[in-house]
Amino acid sequence: MSAAAAARKLPGSLETNRALDLWLSINADGTVTVRPGKVEIGQGILTALVQIVAEELDVAIERIRLVAAATTLSPNEGITSGSRSIQESGIALRFAAAEVRELLISRAAEKLGVSVEQLSVTDGVVSARTGGSVTYWELADDALLRRNATGEALPKTAAEYSLIGRAIERVDIPFKVKGDPVYVHDLDLPGMLHARVVRPAAPAMRLADVDWAEVQKMPGVVKVVRDGSFLCVVADREEQAIRASRRLSRLAQWQRAGALPASADPRYLLESQTEDEVISAKGEGAPANGLRTLSAEYSRPHIAHASLGPSCAVAECRDGRYTLWTHSQGIFPLRADLAVALDVPEADIAVLHMEGAGCYGHNGADDVACDAMLLARAVPGRPIRVQWMREDEFAWEPYGSPMVVRMQAALDAQGRIASWTHDLWSHGHSTRPGGKGGVNLLAAWHLAQPLKAARPGNPPLPAGGSHRNAIPLYEFPRQRVTNHLVREAPLRSSALRSLGAHANVFAIESFMDELALIVDADPVEFRLRHLKDTRARAVIEKVAQMAAWRPKEQGDAEHGRGLGFARYKNLGCYIAVIVEVSIAESVRVERAWSAVDVGQVINPDGVINQIEGGIVQTISWTLKERVGYDSEGVTTLNWHDYPILTFNEVPDIDVVLIDRPELPPLGAGEGTQGPTAAAIGNACYNAMKVRLRDMPFTRERLISALVA
Amino acid sequence: MSLVLHVNGESHDVAAEPETPLLYVLRNDLKLKGARYGCGLGQCGACTVIVDGKAVQSCDVPVSAVVGRSITTIEGIGTSDRLHPLQRAFIREQAAQCGYCVSGIIMSAKALLDANPKATDGEIRTALSGNLCRCGTHTRMLKAIRSVASGAE
Ligand code: FES
Ligand code: FES
Numbered sequence: 083m084s085a086a087a088a089a090r091k092l093p094g095s096l097e098t099n100r101a102l103d104l105w106l107s108i109n110a111d112g113t114v115t116v117r118p119g120k121v122e123i124g125q126g127i128l129t130a131l132v133q134i135v136a137e138e139l140d141v142a143i144e145r146i147r148l149v150a151a152a153t154t155l156s157p158n159e160g161i162t163s164g165s166r167s168i169q170e171s172g173i174a175l176r177f178a179a180a181e182v183r184e185l186l187i188s189r190a191a192e193k194l195g196v197s198v199e200q201l202s203v204t205d206g207v208v209s210a211r212t213g214g215s216v217t218y219w220e221l222a223d224d225a226l227l228r229r230n231a232t233g234e235a236l237p238k239t240a241a242e243y244s245l246i247g248r249a250i251e252r253v254d255i256p257f258k259v260k261g262d263p264v265y266v267h268d269l270d271l272p273g274m275l276h277a278r279v280v281r282p283a284a285p286a287m288r289l290a291d292v293d294w295a296e297v298q299k300m301p302g303v304v305k306v307v308r309d310g311s312f313l314c315v316v317a318d319r320e321e322q323a324i325r326a327s328r329r330l331s332r333l334a335q336w337q338r339a340g341a342l343p344a345s346a347d348p349r350y351l352l353e354s355q356t357e358d359e360v361i362s363a364k365g366e367g368a369p370a371n372g373l374r375t376l377s378a379e380y381s382r383p384h385i386a387h388a389s390l391g392p393s394c395a396v397a398e399c400r401d402g403r404y405t406l407w408t409h410s411q412g413i414f415p416l417r418a419d420l421a422v423a424l425d426v427p428e429a430d431i432a433v434l435h436m437e438g439a440g441c442y443g444h445n446g447a448d449d450v451a452c453d454a455m456l457l458a459r460a461v462p463g464r465p466i467r468v469q470w471m472r473e474d475e476f477a478w479e480p481y482g483s484p485m486v487v488r489m490q491a492a493l494d495a496q497g498r499i500a501s502w503t504h505d506l507w508s509h510g511h512s513t514r515p516g517g518k519g520g521v522n523l524l525a526a527w528h529l530a531q532p533l534k535a536a537r538p539g540n541p542p543l544p545a546g547g548s549h550r551n552a553i554p555l556y557e558f559p560r561q562r563v564t565n566h567l568v569r570e571a572p573l574r575s576s577a578l579r580s581l582g583a584h585a586n587v588f589a590i591e592s593f594m595d596e597l598a599l600i601v602d603a604d605p606v607e608f609r610l611r612h613l614k615d616t617r618a619r620a621v622i623e624k625v626a627q628m629a630a631w632r633p634k635e636q637g638d639a640e641h642g643r644g645l646g647f648a649r650y651k652n653l654g655c656y657i658a659v660i661v662e663v664s665i666a667e668s669v670r671v672e673r674a675w676s677a678v679d680v681g682q683v684i685n686p687d688g689v690i691n692q693i694e695g696g697i698v699q700t701i702s703w704t705l706k707e708r709v710g711y712d713s714e715g716v717t718t719l720n721w722h723d724y725p726i727l728t729f730n731e732v733p734d735i736d737v738v739l740i741d742r743p744e745l746p747p748l749g750a751g752e753g754t755q756g757p758t759a760a761a762i763g764n765a766c767y768n769a770m771k772v773r774l775r776d777m778p779f780t781r782e783r784l785i786s787a788l789v790a
Numbered sequence: 791m792s793l794v795l796h797v798n799g800e801s802h803d804v805a806a807e808p809e810t811p812l813l814y815v816l817r818n819d820l821k822l823k824g825a826r827y828g829c830g831l832g833q834c835g836a837c838t839v840i841v842d843g844k845a846v847q848s849c850d851v852p853v854s855a856v857v858g859r860s861i862t863t864i865e866g867i868g869t870s871d872r873l874h875p876l877q878r879a880f881i882r883e884q885a886a887q888c889g890y891c892v893s894g895i896i897m898s899a900k901a902l903l904d905a906n907p908k909a910t911d912g913e914i915r916t917a918l919s920g921n922l923c924r925c926g927t928h929t930r931m932l933k934a935i936r937s938v939a940s941g942a943e
Contacts, residue, residue, distance in 0.1 A: 123888065124887040124888025124889065124890075126887070251881065251884060252886075254886075255880070255881055255885075258886050258889030258892050258893075259873070259877040259880045259881055259886070259893075259896065260824070260864065260865070260868070260870065260877065261823065261824020261825075261864030261865050261893040262823075263823035265890065267823075267826060268823035268826075270818070270821060301807070319806075319810075319814070320814045321811060321814045324830075389890075389924060390828050390836060390888070390891050390923070390925075391826060391827065391828060391836065391890045392827070437888070438890075439888050439924070440924055469827065471830065472831060472834075691927070694926060694927070694929055694930070695887050695925045695926035695927055696926065697926065698926025699924070699926045720829060721829055721831070721833040721834055722833060727928075728918075728919060728922065729914075729915045729919060729928055729932070732926075732932075734929065735929055
């Protein structure tokens, strides 16, 4: 490899993981092994990666064998999040596979005694135009891929694709409909024990005392483990562990070491200490006098990830070496934090990924992994399975941060926005493991020798965390966007699907409708008035066409429709959503339409599935969801306390993809949250002529808005 | 204590306390992992199985209550080469994201269609009112179930 090639920046995660054989192997048995560092979290990513490799190598999809990520064998691709998997893993695999194909072809040319141009590949069989052929499976040996990628082999162009862009069935679904044991929850190892953790009623509580003698005598109990305020019980059988943990919980005496804010209203943020940063400032001076101005304040509460399956992990310690099975989104960062928490070298911890229930961000997966590791250390020699109970997950997962957004604008005589300010208050949006200066694992903070949490992070711009999508894509002559970051959080908060984009886009797009109303403009036209980006315009026009939007259409008191739009992170997919709501006792979304531009589409059905799911989940967040707490602790501990959208409330959804095969592919998992929330608020106004600015739009909020 | 359970057409001797929730016996004694723990409170349906033709939340039933009754789990409704029509429909509609809810939802749908093969959309939604899906895959699942109910599958 030339020095120039060594220095060259490689695409996606290939940059930091250059060895080709880390990503792929060509096997003598006619299969191809693919080892992505990204993990399946229900988004169908692995199928898209299989599709990319099969395409570039020219082999049938059935030949691809996927290996789940493990610290022992996979490229380190950090965390699977932010809709970045296609950009990072997909692009890396695309270039790696293209390069492997080139290596195989040049070897075939040698073998067949022809030039490379004479060769074509069909399902791994390399044939010369003049006759003669040889297969990949004959050509490959270990040495062939034992080299670093150069990034010089060019992947196919869009015109050459035969697999990409087609709706390929997901590789995991057949196993899931059969009920096969595919999740870490289902792992069942010989000699495995079951454990449950006993946690206090609120974060700021310490275990003062517990006399567990009677628990130790309960059937099946193997061991009660206490380290500071970390209290667990290990038993032979799962139900024995649960029963014992309930008894233990009654015996434990906790001491309060601080209280939560007395109310769960997100406006406590406005009174908190902030770090302020102006993240966008444009235009000189103040707008001319006499312009019409408007201001408004929007909010969202703490929102739970609320995975359907509470977090689970299995760990085992043998001779001081650990094996951990986890559904963490980031096995390498998790290992780094675990090494500190347990004070063992990283090399002595093997972390193997297995699927969990959909997580939508940072849930309890990493924390329960730490619980399992601490228990594996306490009861060495046997695998320990720990699953959180439903109430553990609701009480202890790191929630999506509450947010408050204040908007202000002035309109000129032509009905254009002359100035725009956006002020947002939020906690940081990442307390994932792998942070600097501390350990981000719940149990580690409760040990007798507690470790410090890392300082809460907030992913930087341009993608942003709390300020994700705070800078408008619309073009205004004057604007000022300020991020008021509240570092200290009463309840732990971390990455939830779309981070700050949900509340920022909700505020921007609600406010756009409020402004359009002042100048008697149609919401579609008013947006286009301020938008130059052609792809942005295209999705808005498309969704208006799909929904047969009528300019300035008005709802009646019971029905209304509304629009929302955003380009996710201002650099990802473009999504416009229209919803139709009905208003009776509560708000109900009856239909939804969405136009989506994710650049090049790898698997159209996979993208549509993500968009539909994103819309349904956002309807649920926007209409129903709010983590409740009082000064004593979290009060929403099960599905009755924290209801989500049900089968009876789910609308029909139409999705249209605007395929752009010539443009880079973009993730789709998080683009709908902001636009959908805003579309619902706008549709409610369209129906009732009452503006809902505080999520969720519950029945109580609806009634108080109507009587106000 | 030893109990005899009839699961998927076979009899099993199980050594468990009578008050043990059926879910843990299925998963840990019989190694049938398709019924899953979601809440343990009868609120989410992830653990749904069929007992004597009725959809039952196995987290909420003591094992002693189902002795001598006919229990069907997701593993018992089809085989890899002969999937149940609902399973085929779920694949065709790609009706899963994470899939954690799927076996419970298929079992609720099966109990409904066994009793009411031509169930309407409204009846299907009502039958699924005890099943949650956090990924938002509802519309695809409804489509898959409707296709079986209408005889298209
Ligand atoms: S686990 Fe049985 S209903 Fe939730
Ligand atoms: S597919 Fe994930 S919970 Fe339903």
